[in-house]
Amino acid sequence: MIFKEALSPERQASSQHNYCMFNVINGLSYMCLGETVLILLAVQLGCPDYFISTLGAMLYFGFLLLPLGKIMTARVGAARAQAYFWVARNGAALMVASASVFGYFSMMKTAMALLLIGSFFFYGFRAAGVVMSQPLIGDFTDDRNRARVIAVSVGLFYVSCLIALLTISFVLHLSPSLWTLTGIVVVGACLGFTSSRFLARIDETENIRRSARRPILPELKNILGTVTIRRQIMAGFMVNLGVIMLVPVSMLALKRGYGVSDTDALMFALVQFTACAVMSFLSGKVAAVIGPRKTILIGYILLLSIGVLWLVAPSSLNGFYMALPFFFAGGTMVSMNNSVTHYFLQTVPPENRVAASMFVSVVTGACSGVVGMILAGFLLKLCITDPGDLLAGYRVYFLVAALLLSPGIWLISRLTPLPSEKRRLPKSWQDVR
Numbered sequence: 001m002i003f004k005e006a007l008s009p010e011r012q013a014s015s016q017h018n019y020c021m022f023n024v025i026n027g028l029s030y031m032c033l034g035e036t037v038l039i040l041l042a043v044q045l046g047c048p049d050y051f052i053s054t055l056g057a058m059l060y061f062g063f064l065l066l067p068l069g070k071i072m073t074a075r076v077g078a079a080r081a082q083a084y085f086w087v088a089r090n091g092a093a094l095m096v097a098s099a100s101v102f103g104y105f106s107m108m109k110t111a112m113a114l115l116l117i118g119s120f121f122f123y124g125f126r127a128a129g130v131v132m133s134q135p136l137i138g139d140f141t142d143d144r145n146r147a148r149v150i151a152v153s154v155g156l157f158y159v160s161c162l163i164a165l166l167t168i169s170f171v172l173h174l175s176p177s178l179w180t181l182t183g184i185v186v187v188g189a190c191l192g193f194t195s196s197r198f199l200a201r202i203d204e205t206e207n208i209r210r211s212a213r214r215p216i217l218p219e220l221k222n223i224l225g226t227v228t229i230r231r232q233i234m235a236g237f238m239v240n241l242g243v244i245m246l247v248p249v250s251m252l253a254l255k256r257g258y259g260v261s262d263t264d265a266l267m268f269a270l271v272q273f274t275a276c277a278v279m280s281f282l283s284g285k286v287a288a289v290i291g292p293r294k295t296i297l298i299g300y301i302l303l304l305s306i307g308v309l310w311l312v313a314p315s316s317l318n319g320f321y322m323a324l325p326f327f328f329a330g331g332t333m334v335s336m337n338n339s340v341t342h343y344f345l346q347t348v349p350p351e352n353r354v355a356a357s358m359f360v361s362v363v364t365g366a367c368s369g370v371v372g373m374i375l376a377g378f379l380l381k382l383c384i385t386d387p388g389d390l391l392a393g394y395r396v397y398f399l400v401a402a403l404l405l406s407p408g409i410w411l412i413s414r415l416t417p418l419p420s421e422k423r424r425l426p427k428s429w430q431d432v433r
Helices: 008-033 035-044 050-063 065-075 078-103 106-131 133-139 146-174 178-200 206-210 217-224 226-257 262-290 293-312 321-347 350-383 390-405 407-413 427-432
Strands: none
Touching: 008 035, 008 078, 008 146, 008 178, 035 050, 035 078, 035 106, 035 178, 035 226, 035 262, 035 427, 050 065, 050 106, 050 226, 050 350, 065 078, 065 106, 065 206, 078 106, 078 133, 078 178, 078 206, 133 206, 133 350, 146 262, 217 226, 217 350, 226 262, 226 293, 226 321, 226 350, 226 390, 226 407, 262 293, 262 321, 293 321, 293 390, 293 407, 321 350, 350 390
């Protein structure tokens, strides 16, 4: 429900409970529908490499639908808008699952179209749903319990994800087939529909809907005039492009370069997600010591090291060695994402955050999605030339990708230092910045 006055302690507690329940069920749903299962499904259907890299870019390309979140929030409020988009998101997941039927009957063009369109709407409706999540959390928490509620809800999400991933690995070990993967996607969609019921029960104030109704163009003109925002856009673009070009293709290279089974591939995904869970708690402490700007920079350098690890990867599968690129992928992704959010909140005034968040997300997400989709697909087609030695082709791909992404180190280093960081720098360096 939407209230004109601040929420009572009882309504806050009820909303916090519903939000935590949403995260528990959404974590189970996410692992059944996320990038790893989607890639495995596409591999099972026999989709070409360039197409699979395109699917990986849909996570960011879907940001084009993010403005729909503001439009819907202005009408029905943040909680109900996210609930509606979550229903639509999981409906899109069922579209992805239906691709298996057409693939089974050798209707590959139709199957690939369903995979591509379904994944776009899956990630697009997700982006539209979470656009107002931060103001919503601010409504049903206060200064005394906000940190605890966020920590508990995020922790529950990651625990659910790990449980779901272990369960999926066990199921695929018993029956490693296309239909098993399809069934996993369907179960994930059903769990997603269930989680949306808890979102709809969250209470909020009228303030969010009133803020969403404000015209955005005047605010955007002011935002684009600031150097800090422009530098954030360039840095965020390179961060997302790096993830698109290195992380999904790592799973693809593991599957086709080493020929591992779906069950073994999910074990490496488990390493990646465990790193996400661990670093989600540690990255905040690291950023508190060295600052979010430096955390982003270090995370990006470690992300590029994935390309180096693949370049010198052994010819035959070494499980301990191959866990490294997936551990770095998970740890750097969550560290950079958390630090980008932290840096944004530290540098953008509260009155500009809704408009700035939408604009930065659309530009860095959608633009990096388009560029990453085209660039990764082109490189894969160019580098994978010998069917008898796919691993050598993937090594060349990762080398070229790392070189193309290396200018991002300079762009991220140009982020405007925070006041606390400036005090630690020599005066001459501050003048340059």
